[in-house]
Amino acid sequence: MAKESKPTKDTTAAGAKDVKYELRLYVAGKTPKSVLALNNLKKYCEEYLKDDYRIEVIDLLVHPQLAEGDQILAIPTLVRRVPVPVRKIIGDLSSKEKVLVGLDIRPIKA
Amino acid sequence: MPRKASKTSFPVTTFPKTPTGITGLDQITGGGLPAGRPSLVCGAAGSGKTLFSIEFIVRGAIMYGEPGVFMAFEEKAAELALNVASLGFDLKQLQKDGLLKVDHVEIDRSEIEETGEYDLDGLFIRLGYAIDSIGAKRVVLDTLENLFTGLNNQAILRAELRRLFTWLKDKGVTAIITGEKGEGSLTRQGLEEYVSDCVILLDHRVVNQISTRLLRVVKYRGSVHGTNEYPFLIDEEGFSVLPVTSLLLDHEVSSERVSSGVPALDKLLEGRGFFRGSSVLVSGTAGTGKTSLAAYFANETCKRKERCLYFAFEESPQQIMRNMLSIGVDLKAQVNKGYLQMHASRPTLNGLEMHLVAIHKKVKQFKPHAVILDPITNLVTVGTVGEVKSMLIRLIDFLQAEQITVMFTALSLNTIVNEQTDEGVSSLVDAWILVRDIESNGERNRGMYIMKSRGMKHSNQVREFVITDEGLDLVDVYLGSEGVLIGSARETQQLSEATGEVLRTHAIDRKDLEISRKRKVLESKISSLQQEFESIQDELNRSSVEEELRKNIMEKNRAQMMEKRQAKKEQHGKGK
Numbered sequence: 001m002a003k004e005s006k007p008t009k010d011t012t013a014a015g016a017k018d019v020k021y022e023l024r025l026y027v028a029g030k031t032p033k034s035v036l037a038l039n040n041l042k043k044y045c046e047e048y049l050k051d052d053y054r055i056e057v058i059d060l061l062v063h064p065q066l067a068e069g070d071q072i073l074a075i076p077t078l079v080r081r082v083p084v085p086v087r088k089i090i091g092d093l094s095s096k097e098k099v100l101v102g103l104d105i106r107p108i109k110a
Numbered sequence: 111m112p113r114k115a116s117k118t119s120f121p122v123t124t125f126p127k128t129p130t131g132i133t134g135l136d137q138i139t140g141g142g143l144p145a146g147r148p149s150l151v152c153g154a155a156g157s158g159k160t161l162f163s164i165e166f167i168v169r170g171a172i173m174y175g176e177p178g179v180f181m182a183f184e185e186k187a188a189e190l191a192l193n194v195a196s197l198g199f200d201l202k203q204l205q206k207d208g209l210l211k212v213d214h215v216e217i218d219r220s221e222i223e224e225t226g227e228y229d230l231d232g233l234f235i236r237l238g239y240a241i242d243s244i245g246a247k248r249v250v251l252d253t254l255e256n257l258f259t260g261l262n263n264q265a266i267l268r269a270e271l272r273r274l275f276t277w278l279k280d281k282g283v284t285a286i287i288t289g290e291k292g293e294g295s296l297t298r299q300g301l302e303e304y305v306s307d308c309v310i311l312l313d314h315r316v317v318n319q320i321s322t323r324l325l326r327v328v329k330y331r332g333s334v335h336g337t338n339e340y341p342f343l344i345d346e347e348g349f350s351v352l353p354v355t356s357l358l359l360d361h362e363v364s365s366e367r368v369s370s371g372v373p374a375l376d377k378l379l380e381g382r383g384f385f386r387g388s389s390v391l392v393s394g395t396a397g398t399g400k401t402s403l404a405a406y407f408a409n410e411t412c413k414r415k416e417r418c419l420y421f422a423f424e425e426s427p428q429q430i431m432r433n434m435l436s437i438g439v440d441l442k443a444q445v446n447k448g449y450l451q452m453h454a455s456r457p458t459l460n461g462l463e464m465h466l467v468a469i470h471k472k473v474k475q476f477k478p479h480a481v482i483l484d485p486i487t488n489l490v491t492v493g494t495v496g497e498v499k500s501m502l503i504r505l506i507d508f509l510q511a512e513q514i515t516v517m518f519t520a521l522s523l524n525t526i527v528n529e530q531t532d533e534g535v536s537s538l539v540d541a542w543i544l545v546r547d548i549e550s551n552g553e554r555n556r557g558m559y560i561m562k563s564r565g566m567k568h569s570n571q572v573r574e575f576v577i578t579d580e581g582l583d584l585v586d587v588y589l590g591s592e593g594v595l596i597g598s599a600r601e602t603q604q605l606s607e608a609t610g611e612v613l614r615t616h617a618i619d620r621k622d623l624e625i626s627r628k629r630k631v632l633e634s635k636i637s638s639l640q641q642e643f644e645s646i647q648d649e650l651n652r653s654s655v656e657e658e659l660r661k662n663i664m665e666k667n668r669a670q671m672m673e674k675r676q677a678k679k680e681q682h683g684k685g686k
Contacts, residue, residue, distance in 0.1 A: 092226035
């Protein structure tokens with residue numbers, strides 16, 4: 001957990017190779033909500049996307065200038081950059097269904 | 111930093127304030143918005159909230175060197191720049207100079223899904239970053255309420271807003287938050303709960319199809335402020351609010367006199383005209399020459415090389431200039447010389463208050479010595495008599511404070527002169543000249559008299575007011591055994607008097623002639639008598655001389671005789 005919430009960009013799983021899902025999670029420091037959100041996200045991704053995803057964690061306390069680009073208001077915000085259209089999910093991602101619908105992920109196992 | 115308070119403003123307190131730079135607003139609020147605190151500007155759609163706030167930022171940057179952040183929730187930065195470019199605000203340049211930062215916050219509900227707990231740290235960070243990057247002192251959030259349409263969780267939003275305002279205070283920035291007017295509350299989302307220091311309400315009211323923009327300071331914690339509704343104007347120079355209600359009657363007065371332009375009228379006013387800075391009402395029925403009088407006054411003001419501002423509510427400037435040429439007043443020349451400015455507008459162009467604000471602005475710009483409003487009666491079409499009166503009171507107060515002489519013309523609709531009120535301003539004005547039609551003997555003539563003129567011994571006489579090709583003049587009416595005669599009756603009377611005069615002179619001449627003739631006759635008689643007398647005298651003289659001579663001769667003869675006799679006697683005696 002400590003590794004993922006490092007205040008810099010952090011990629012998990014598939015590294016730099018082309019993936020189907022490019023996700024960006026905006027956080028502001030290590031708040032419980034942010035930590036919870038990242039854990040939830042990872043859990044869902046592992047479960048439904050396997051290696052076909054990349055998560056970028058952006059800490060706005062370190063890079064405040066990045067907030068404007070993705071029109072970030074709320075923290076935490078998850079942005080699905082790829083595939084388009086851009087989708088945003090705000091909150092601690094505690095509801096699995098909403099996240100899956102929001103990211104337009106069709107469960108593989110289903 | 112509070113600007114010097116003018117006469118109509120409120121005492122500036124020690125409460126720290128941030129001047130807005132918006133004309134008039136700083137006077138109402140006694141120096142501006144509370145420094146380092148958020149203020150709420152609310153109003154219905156189209157009431158000028160965004161313009162108000164952008165002007166706060168731009169003026170702050172230009173006039174006070176305070177950088178500002180404009181966080182737009184509604185308009186994109188480019189749209190905003192375009193919208194205010196017409197007001198002469200160059201947002202791009204300000205952004206380049208590091209005095210302004212525009213951040214457009216887009217909330218698209220369709221692409222946002224909410225799950226679980228969140229906060230608005232993202233917004234805080236963005237705002238904080240924007241403030242820190244240019245060292246902003248002023249912040250505008252326009253319109254924060256858009257958050258409510260974009261996000262669902264009201265509980266979170268409200269908690270976060272409360273945190274935001276505390277955070278803004280901690281940042282020490284003077285902020286404006288705009289909010290849409292709601293039903294029964296100042297803002298739709300009850301933002302006034304959070305921003306409790308200063309609330310300004312903008313209103314756009316339409317009465318009888320005439321719109322008036324009004325501003326009111328609903329609340330200003332810790333400071334005295336003007337509580338009235340103040341009309342404001344949005345024009346090519348931005349926002350201007352005018353605290354047009356004068357609080358005091360303490361303006362300077364002048365005992366200098368200014369000519370009315372009609373020498374004969376001046377003569378009625380102690381021969382010197384009106385007081386400078388006084389208000390003059392010229393009222394009369396249609397076609398009695400009110401505008402002509404006003405034009406003469408304007409022309410005279412310009413001739414003294416003073417500026418005059420002419421507001422026409424009935425005719426266009428061109429029309430007035432053409433018409434006045436016919437009585438020998440060349441207003442166009444004065445316009446070209448820059449002494450005269452004419453502004454014509456239909457009263458229905460906007461509400462009374464807006465007219466007042468517009469007049470205010472023009473007066474502030476042109477700094478005239480005299481102002482003419484022709485005619486004020488037409489203003490009644492956009493307001494009640496009471497409203498017109500209250501507007502004129504404020505106008506007169508303002509002009510008198512500026513030492514500007516003002517002339518109103520007013521149309522009386524009936525020929526029966528209402529001595530009490532004429533648009534209710536007769537008690538306000540310093541001088542009231544009445545021009546009226548006098549109809550008699552099948553003709554209409556103009557009569558003029560001075561109803562009142564404060565502070566001078568004006569004439570009480572009715573004068574006949576004549577308009578000729580040479581201009582205006584006042585003629586003494588004929589007062590005689592037949593009463594007051596005017597017009598052609600007066601002329602007839604004058605003519606008959608002149609005839610009588612000639613006849614009398616003629617008669618006198620004839621008498622003189624007779625006298626001289628008589629004198630001649632008598633003189634000739636006298637001379638003939640004298641001659642007669644002389645001849646008689648001559649005669650008498652002659653006879654007396656003859657007598658004398660005869661006497662002498664007789665005496666001589668007798669002497670001789672006696673001598674002779676003596677000799678004879680002697681001879682006789684000897685012989686005896």
